[in-house]
Amino acid sequence: MGKNIVVAGLGHGGIVAAALLAEKGFDVTVYEKNSEGALGYDWTDMFDPKALEFAGLPMPPADKFRYKENMTFCGPGCKKAITQYITEKDMEIIMERKDIYTYLIGIALEKGVKIVYDCEVLGPISIGDRVVGIKTAKGDVSADLVIDSCGMNSSVRRNLPVGLHIQNEIENEGKIIIYRAFYNKCSDEETLGKFKIILFAGGHPGISWVASHESYTDVLIGRFSSFDKDDVVEFTEFLRRNNPRLGKECLRGGQFVEIPVRHALSVMVADGYAAIGDCAFMTMPLIGSGIANAIRAAKILADTIVKDTYGFYSAETLWEYQVEYYNKVGGVISTLECVKNSLVKLTPQDVDYLFTSELVTSDDMKIIAGLSDINEIISTIKKGVSKKVKGIKNNKHLVAVVSGIGADMCKVLLVLSRMPKKWDREKVYRWAKAYDKAFKYKK
Numbered sequence: 001m002g003k004n005i006v007v008a009g010l011g012h013g014g015i016v017a018a019a020l021l022a023e024k025g026f027d028v029t030v031y032e033k034n035s036e037g038a039l040g041y042d043w044t045d046m047f048d049p050k051a052l053e054f055a056g057l058p059m060p061p062a063d064k065f066r067y068k069e070n071m072t073f074c075g076p077g078c079k080k081a082i083t084q085y086i087t088e089k090d091m092e093i094i095m096e097r098k099d100i101y102t103y104l105i106g107i108a109l110e111k112g113v114k115i116v117y118d119c120e121v122l123g124p125i126s127i128g129d130r131v132v133g134i135k136t137a138k139g140d141v142s143a144d145l146v147i148d149s150c151g152m153n154s155s156v157r158r159n160l161p162v163g164l165h166i167q168n169e170i171e172n173e174g175k176i177i178i179y180r181a182f183y184n185k186c187s188d189e190e191t192l193g194k195f196k197i198i199l200f201a202g203g204h205p206g207i208s209w210v211a212s213h214e215s216y217t218d219v220l221i222g223r224f225s226s227f228d229k230d231d232v233v234e235f236t237e238f239l240r241r242n243n244p245r246l247g248k249e250c251l252r253g254g255q256f257v258e259i260p261v262r263h264a265l266s267v268m269v270a271d272g273y274a275a276i277g278d279c280a281f282m283t284m285p286l287i288g289s290g291i292a293n294a295i296r297a298a299k300i301l302a303d304t305i306v307k308d309t310y311g312f313y314s315a316e317t318l319w320e321y322q323v324e325y326y327n328k329v330g331g332v333i334s335t336l337e338c339v340k341n342s343l344v345k346l347t348p349q350d351v352d353y354l355f356t357s358e359l360v361t362s363d364d365m366k367i368i369a370g371l372s373d374i375n376e377i378i379s380t381i382k383k384g385v386s387k388k389v390k391g392i393k394n395n396k397h398l399v400a401v402v403s404g405i406g407a408d409m410c411k412v413l414l415v416l417s418r419m420p421k422k423w424d425r426e427k428v429y430r431w432a433k434a435y436d437k438a439f440k441y442k443k
């Protein structure tokens with residue numbers, strides 16, 4: 001024990017892994033570029049609290065969270081809405097991002113984790129194929145293992161040697177551009193569906209929401225192509241027609257950010273290195289939620305590291321982390337990318353038609369929100385595809401897209417079932433190539 005573990009970036013997965021490892025006697029230090037108290041975004045997040053239970057963490061203080069309400073989905077024309085009904089046990093919680101950090105960092109510090117703030121990580125230090133530390137703005141740091149929790153554009157992952165076959169850059173189709181802001185409340189008038197998700201809002205492939213709260217309205221605009229402040233003004237004007245509470249004054253947020261919306265890395269470990277959270281693309285492909293997945297991954301990674309009693313932390317011993325992650329979480333996420341890759345081929349008119357003709361169901365929306373398990377997804381798709389195809393038989397384009405979802409999922413699940421259970425460099429790299437190819441974005 002007492003091995004020296006460095007966590008690059010104070011991401012959610014990194015901080016939880018750090019806490020679980022420090023508890024077991026590891027010497028863990030986190031290097032974070034931001035200052036203490038200046039972490040995260042100025043807004044709220046939703047996540048599944050079952051992830052905390054999975055990682056053996058207590059619930060956050062009761063006054064720091066509330067349960068999320070059901071979401072109502074509609075197409076770009078907002079003509080017909082479908083409400084998702086989530087049972088109480090599956091409800092996500094809403095928390096301020098800053099409170100999530102305070103809560104997780106509090107646990108980590110209590111277990112003995114050291115955090116170095118204001119310290120940018122510049123890249124990995126490697127000898128041959130082994131990562132042996134990180135370069136930081138304050139000097140080099142050596143480590144028996146580097147856990148990369150630096151987010152989607154991690155400076156560590158992007159600078160890893162190409163021979164490790166860990167994808168350095170994320171492709172444009174693998175991310176969504178998000179604008180999010182909280183606006184003032186300018187009316188007491190209630191709207192139908194307090195938390196409305198609009199697919200292809202404004203006619204652009206993507207997912208957006210408008211959620212009314214007691215004293216403000218939360219607006220998120222997510223598109224697969226870039227947009228600017230003028231587009232935001234135009235779209236919020238459109239939203240005001242159906243959401244009279246939505247004022248014009250931006251109270252909080254108001255930035256553009258990017259989130260990965262794709263399958264997790266096909267290789268996330270190397271000798272002396274493991275990626276976690278957004279760095280390993282562990283978000284949900286349609287809605288970009290990644291906190292719960294990062295926390296679950298942290299538990300799996302910490303268990304894998306503890307099991308490596310000789311302290312090799314090699315690709316061979318860390319591979320079990322990837323296999324377990326895919327078994328418990330990543331497989332479902334992969335099937336959601338198939339749904340996303342098909343949906344982006346639809347036209348706004350197609351999406352409206354699917355809603356107004358009642359061909360999409362509450363169960364489909366549960367899948368989109370990433371709340372179904374793999375068996376539910378397969379059975380919903382199996383039941384739904386033939387009904388939908390019958391309902392759209394005169395629209396060849398729509399038939400091709402909808403029936404393609406099931407076919408793509410089968411292909412991905414087949415490749416996934418062939419993931420090597422044990423590390424074998426050649427076999428793993430061959431498998432990873434086939435897996436990434438199964439998602440190739442097709443127009």
Ligand SMILES: Cc1cc2nc3c(=O)[nH]c(=O)nc-3n(C[C@H](O)[C@H](O)[C@H](O)COP(=O)(O)OP(=O)(O)OC[C@H]3O[C@@H](n4cnc5c(N)ncnc54)[C@H](O)[C@@H]3O)c2cc1C
Nearest residue numbers: 009010011012033045046120121150151277278289290291
């Ligand atoms: C607008 C928006 C809304 C979201 N809403 C939700 C939601 O409701 N629910 C949900 O589950 N998820 C949500 N997400 C996604 C969620 O933020 C991530 O999936 C989750 O935080 C896991 O990412 P991460 O912690 O690994 O990475 P990040 O959140 O990117 O954290 C990375 C950390 O590393 C630090 N860092 C980065 N580079 C360096 C460097 N070079 N040196 C040192 N430190 C570095 C960063 O400062 C940061 O602290 C949202 C994301 C965005 C952008």
